[in-house]
Amino acid sequence: MAEWKEIRCKRSGECCYFLKHRSGLPIYVWPKRDYTTAYAVFATNYGAIDVACLKGGAGEPVLLPAGTAHYLEHKLFENEDCDAFERYAEIGANANAYTSFDQTAYLFTCTQNLTESLEILLDFVQKPYFTEKTVEKERGIIGQEIRMGEDSPFRRVFCNMLTGLYKEHPVHTDIAGTVESIAQITPELLYSCYDTFYNLHNMVLAVSGNVTCEQVEAVADRLLRPCEPKVPRRAPIDEPRESVTPRTEVAMPVAVPLFYLGYKVPLDTSQGLGSETPEAFAAAEVLEELLGGRSSALYASLMKQELINTSFDVEYFNGPGYGVWIVGGESRDPDAVASAFRDEVARLRREGVDPEEFAAARNAVYGQMIGDLDNPESCGDLLIAAHMDGFGVFDLLEAVASLTVEAVERRLATDFEERASSLSIVSPL
Amino acid sequence: MQPTIHRLCAGVESLTLPDARFKTAQITVGLFLPLSRDTVEEYAILPRLLTRACAAYPDFTTLNRRLNELYGASVTGQTMRVGEAQLLLLTAEATADRYALHGEAVTASCAQLLCEMLFRPALENGAFRREDVETERRCLAEDVRAQINDKRWYARRRAEELLCPDEAYGIGQFGSAEVIEQLTPERVTAAWRRMLQCATVRVMLQSDGAMPQVEEAFRRGFSEVEGRAPVPCVTDTTTHLPELRRHTERMAINQSKLVMGFRTGCAEPHEDVAATRLMNAVLGGTPSSLLFRNVREKLSLCYYCSSAYDRMKGLLLVQSGVDEVNAARAEEEILRQVEALASGDFTEDDLEAARRCVTQSFESVGDSQSALAAWYITQTLLPQQSEPSDIRYAVETVDREAVIRAAKRLRCECVYLLAQEGRTDG
Incomplete structure (x- = not known):
């Protein structure tokens, strides 16, 4: 077993562990005694505020239509042979994902079959599969999600506030994008995005609850494919002090x-x-x-x-x-x-x-x-x-x-x- | 961990669950009253009113100072609906005694504070203070009116009203904003006294100590209530609508909400509740369910399509967010999936995936204090108490035929559509 670093909190008596896995992925494990549930999150440091990626993951910068990170999150659940939700369902884990302004996260909770659930998580997130047909199919679903968001006064009041505050910083764009912006998303674009941001060095895995470091490390050793240490950097932004509109x-x-x-x-x-x-x-x-x-x-x-x-x-x-x-x-x-x-x-x-x-x-x-x-x-x-x-x-x-x-x-x-x-x-x- | 149930006095019991894993102690008082059009609003306001002040701590400042002394303890009041009972909940949460810096009995003090709020509220000339009532009725009425902000929630509520026009269930737990705005201190005070006399009560304690003191505080409180005579809460589970009711409501929105209301013919304590639960999971309770896979994934008709089963009332609601042009197709497809389930046209994998999902959800109940409180408080009115593991076992042993039988009992009785303004019906 690799050497895990212990992180202890005297005030609460809690203790968790860290490992920089040889693949490049930072891994945290927080075992909690006498708990039944285990919870795992596999996240990348990539969200709606990242508005450009590199062509093919290494070429010239390509501007991304609003909603790309969120679209990619939806599509990653689908691999060539089957859907990750179906694989989770076979073993009873409860899976989900979210895209925020600065990260995309894939998660599950389970009370049994932790090893198998972790295998699914690490496997599907590392296996992008985008075709014209599958990307097209998702457009209708996400379009409905966007329309649902448009009906939410909470979302509207929040987005209008951000647009009223920020001129340059992309935090003012909606995470899901618009029906028009997602119309521009193609499989090639999703692959470029994936190759730019879904690098294990730019990601993190955390597992808490009914889990041990050994369990996580064994799955990580089997499934994580080492990748080049490339971490995209968020470029400076010249944001004026004044708001856009009062x-x-x-x-x-x-x-x-x-x-x-x-x-x-x-x-x-x-x-x-x-x-x-x-x-x-x-x-x-x-x-x-x-x-x-x-x-x-x-x-x-x-x-x-x-x-x-x-x-x-x-x-x-x-x-x-x-x-x-x-x-x-x-x-x-x-x-x-x-x-x-x-x-x-x-x-x-x-x-x-x-x-x-x-x-x-x-x-x-x-x-x-x-x-x-x-x-x-x-x-x-x-x-x-x-x-x-x-x-x-x-x-x-x-x-x-x-x-x-x-x-x-x-x-x-x-x-x-x-x-x-x-x-x-x-x-x- | 098995809970211990003690009868404290007529219609009042305590349920204690010691658990050393949690750093927080939680005391939950659940008061059950029959849900009725005559009293729903005056009861609904009580949890807010009782938790904002009490005779011993009559204003924000003194009450919050007390809560801060108790290591940032919090007290919250909520109103819910369980079948056709109105549930008034008071919950206190505080740091477990073993984390107190000077060995203070934080849990027992929190219980004492809850008793003060419940039995000795801040009254003036024998009634709740006018200012308190005015603030809380305004806030409650605004909350009720704000239900329209969440279109999904709003559509569900409207479908319940459509499905249960003459049943208490259709009232919801808060009643109407108009009536709330008319509540007077006198009326609310009378409701508080009646609540203490008539409610069926369960006090749940999750802590690593202090149990006997807490039980004693509540026992004494309820024993001193004059004329205490708990009124049973009964849920009507037999009514059916004579024919399918349809209603379309128009609003300035982008995405329509389709809600279909079904009677399941099976509510607690029916022996097929576990089968109906599992049937609901196969139909629309999980991301691998028939509705999710077919209506959303295969046909891309909507963003969400799911079902929820209320085992206390025996209703099942299918909810979907659709574009109005697809609403009829979505409805057709939902009925087709119900039909498929009833005719046994689903795979062994569908069944087992749903079963695993349901059983795992029961296994995780024990990891969260709020899930445990919800579990045990909800069961107060049931003739037989069960543990999460009992239900898990029951679901594990449901066979395919029982699921088909449960699906065959489904009867669609209402279709509600919240649709875009400016289009024509039909």
Whole structure:
């Protein structure tokens, strides 16, 4: 057996293992005693924000139509001889996949036949099979998925906010693309994309729950084919500080207006699209609680004024080269909520964050993170997220535990600039 | 791990499940009441109202300070529907006692807090405070109105109404926004007192200690309720519509939603529930099901096409997202698949794949506290209690003939279509 590196967390008593497999694939295993379920995720560092690939995986750059990463995810499930869903079904595993802005992930949960399920996962993701016929067939299905998304006011309010904020960064394009953009996708394009991004060095495997390192390594040794160490780099983007538009409003069949007030966070993207530090992340998590948590002053005051309901939330949303504060929910008067939020940020900047409230918010975040460690799926997702962000698995937990009020105040001082904001509203017809 | 069930007093029992794997303790109080048009709204608001404050912690600030003292504990209130019972749920979650820094009894304190909320709410002159009621009824009414935002959810709700016009099931768990907006503090207070008297209650504890104190707190609370007389919750599982009901509703949308409502003729505690579960999985419960493979994959008629079985009420709903021009074809194809199932026209592989999928889902219940709570709370009203492993075994032993028999009982009674505005019917 190869030498696995042990990663231990004193605070939680949890322990997981890492191996850089000889094929080039980074592998994490998080065994959880007395659990029945195993959860596995095989992900590539490639998502909707990656708008160009190399022809044939090595030639000149080719621009990708919006929705390509998502289309590729759908098509990868189909191999030459059969469909991966059918293979999983034969052994009872529950499989799924998703495409986000910055990654594509293939996953399953199972309570039996872990080895066989892992074999299927590693096998089909390494065996692309795209023909004119199969690519054409998927167009109808994805077209329906896009149309379904168009009917979702949540998706609309979110996309309009991103379009209102970002001018250059591709995070403003819809993950699934449009019916028009996916019409341009061909088998050759999918192969070029695959060869550019589905390189084991650019991917990661995480397995958690009822699993051992030996089990995973044995399957990895059998199925992973070593590949050249090529990791595509995300090119720098010159994103202006200002938002594109301060306000957008569209009408849809909704009962109460939905709104997202977004603030574009200043990130240095001149050298490429990296991640923020664990401390900056932790500060954002705690600041979410302080600004919009159920015990925050703003929540109580807006509730009293009947300006929000329980859908109100403040969230930090980020990825390579983008970071957005989202203040969202339903309101009869979104502009009044936006104005109250601005006042609250100004008040906190002026008066500083109350140390007692800070400690309470930090405890709440910490308690939630500890609780998440009970769930094999959250553990697997944590492994993938930490790896993609370039952190250690428990760095974020540690950063929350040792967070200072100053770190939160630093974010408060830099993150909320009016010129970098955009209010998106979906109002009733 | 086997749970222990204790009767605390009339119609109130505790179910304890000690589990040292979890770092969190969870206490869930499930209160079951008959679902009725007369009371649905006034009960639906109670979980929100009870968890926002109580006499001991009368406002946001004092309550949250208390929760923070309990290591960031959380208390949530939810309203659900189980068959034709309305289920009011109060859940407290907190760090397990062994993670408390100074040996505090966090779990017992959380139970005490839940009891305060349930038995001693924040009242003023004998009624819930006007301001609290006004806020919560506004939020609840807005939530009910916001159901239209999720078209898939909305279409399902409308199909249930179409399928069960004269049955309590058709009301849903919240009732109507118009009635909610008219709720008064007096009416809600009377509903709270009635809830304490009439509800069938199960308190579920998942923790590694503190069980006896928690049980005692709830036993005392319910024993002190004057005039306590639990009312049985009965679900009507025999009604049928005289003929197929069809309804098309138009809205400014891009993708139509087709929902077909079937009666299965089999609800708890019928002996064929396991067979019907498995039949549902073969038909449309998994990504390898007949509906997924044929309606979505083979014919590319839709983005999703799946079925769900409500074993408490004995209904099966097939849901699909389609382009309106394909709706009739999708409907035809769905009926063809039901027909195929009933005539035994499915392979051994179809059956076994569905069986594995269902049995594995029961095996994983034990790995999640919320799945365990849902499992054991839902069973409160059933005459016989079962473990996830019992159901797994039951599904493992269902034979092909039983699946065919279950499919033969399916009867399509409604077809609901949520369609694009600006087109003509038919």
